[in-house]
Amino acid sequence: MVFKKRTFFGGDPERLPAEDPAELERRVAHCLAVAPGLDAIEVTVTGSGSTILLAGTVATEEEIARAEEAARSVEGVAEVVNRIELAKVGRG
Structure with missing residues (x-):
């Protein structure tokens, strides 16, 4: 197997510094995606400085707590504003 150097349109990909809000959002979103016992498909992550806003819906109260704990x-995360709500099941 041969590994090639990563490039983006022939140039090196841009690396964002860790303190960049977009990079912090990416790291928090990744952490939520791999957190055990958490289905965060409907959760959004928004960063402003070192503050992270979580919004969206999950199935249980435990998942709300797990999402905040993971974030x-x-x-680099100094504060988490948790606006995740329980999903309404059986609407019709």
Whole structure:
């Protein structure tokens, strides 16, 4: 197997510094995506400085707590505003 150097249209891909809000959002979103016992498909992550806003819906109260805990565990996050709500099931 041969590994090639990563490029973006022939040039090196842009690397964002860790303190960049978009990079912090990406790291928190990744952490939520891989957190055990959490289905975060309907959760959005928005960053402003070192503050992260979580919004959207999950199935249980436990998932709301897990999402906040996962977001707080990411290096660089100073504050988490948790606006995640329980999904309404059986609407009709």
